[in-house]
Amino acid sequence: MKLYLGLLESSLPDQARIFGEIDGKLVDLNLAYAAYLAQTQGYTANAYELAAFYFPQTITAFLERGMPAKNALDQAVAFARRSGVTELRGPAGERIAYDAKDIRLLPPLLNPEKSFVIGFSDRTRTEAIPKGEIPTGFYKLPQTFITDGAPVVWPRFSQELDADGCLAIVIGKPGQRIAPAKAWEHVAGVALMIDITARDINQREGETNNNLLGKNFPSSTCFGPAMVLDLSRKEFEETEVELSLDGAVQQRFALRDCVFSVEQIITHWSILGIKPGDWLAIGASMARQGDRLQNPVPLKIGSTIRCSSRPLGALTHRVVTDGGISR
């Protein structure tokens, strides 16, 4: 099940709603569940309130509701399929199903406490340099997040921008110091992510083992378009991610290309405590270029980046100037 967070045309910024993709339509899950309660369970007075409890205004809060919310999702989806998504209406006749173009999508997880990318983790790179002992990571600030369709704005301070396709493992259950054998129990799903890097700044910051401006500027984290629940562990492990630039595939990877296992990553980072809506991403390949390692996907103004995966959807972004530079 693909979960989206989005705004209707008339919505204020704080009125986001959770949508599920059912039979090609984006279905307002809050209203679909209210309709299910009203039409099949005999709820009259409090169908809206119950629906708002299980389908609140963020996917993070939905994940925090745990198993009961998951059950409500299953009921809402089954009901929508039975009723036919295009015929489906809310308890008071409200519209429920939309085409993707009618919804303004937001990054599905807006404000995680931990949004980390595990660095130096792909096999190609570790063939060139020694493998790290621990899955170190860097933090991508929520204020840098954009989602599908939004432009990547070239920052004035950089001459060298590149893109890395990533797979974000989304946490569904809180925990701290989680044992490897329990790690998968804390995984709710997965989402696509593109890590945009100002490589010249990143190289300079790397000299002091830091990683800030080169990784964190407006639009440097493309996330979404959906948060995908319910992949089996096997499906998850087999998920192939592709990053293409202007239509040509540049990176292709899967979980197996990561030198650290999901268990190692979750065990390590859960030392700090992890919560629903947090994510830990693994990245794609780097290659040796000249005397240094460089991501093979350098960007130009006007480039179109697309990160896609059959079960996860696609992120498409165009690289634009902020008007203040010419390159």
Added chain:
Amino acid sequence: MKLVTYRIDSQERIGAVDGAGRLIDLHRAYAHYLDDVRRSPSPETLAAVVLGKDITEFLNRGKDALSAAHTAVAHAEKSPKGAFVENQRVRLLAPVPRPGALISAGKNFSDHVSEMSSKKGPGNPVAFLKLPGSVIGPEDEIPYPPEVKNLDYEVELAVIIGKPCVNVSVDDAMTYVAGYSAFNDISARDVIRGENRSGIHLMGKSFPGFAPMGPYLVTADEIAYPQHLKLSLRVNGEIRQDSNLSYMIFKIRDMIAYWSQMGLNPGDVLTTGTPRGVAAGRKPDQTPWWLKPGDLVEAEVEDIGRLRNRIVAE
């Protein structure tokens, strides 16, 4: 004005501390003013709209919210009516309990750079992100994580951003400051060393409770010369760090201008680096100075405030 965020009866509130050290509930005091003077209908609701529900919303409202806060405090001094809160019933949180970004300068005092054996000071401001979730209040306990062997302290000034701030000049930079607070950049040196061997460091600066901040957000108008304040740190009463912000390599205005390139928002916090005297810099033996469970760490910035945090075994 000294602004605080505090918890009472499991509710988070924002307040101001007056000259006599009394705590004023800003929402209640402003609602009283609206009721008594302006005869507003629904004064509580209107007060919440004007002030915002927390400090981040308050800062986003800019000078309108700040002038309402001044009005509220003046009215409470004249006509108290329950706007004052008994200090004993309150737990102070960090004045900005959930910064959007917490950017901490490294290598920003030349005496600290040399004690840490770095070759030379950096050519550009150096900083890293601490997790906003590691922020705790001025008197909260710091949990000592079982994974850590070398726990260290770093007294710093916290600069709280008050306006959206992108690509600003050094000359304009100080107009984006909402205020200041005291900060302690707690650091697990052994964890950081391990992380640096494999890549970059993040965990070693961001365990839960590794970012005590407070007690107040002292608004910028009260601090005429922020670049000339003393800062000091004591462990169990023994002085370890004693310096002055005038020794910063990159000044407050340089840091704001540089980091504004990434886009800063109201409620983001920049901490300006620590001077010499950290445990990791002690010669020849660092061992006596590492923090241990039971230690009381007091980090103070002159005219801004003092943190008192005890280390407790987790």
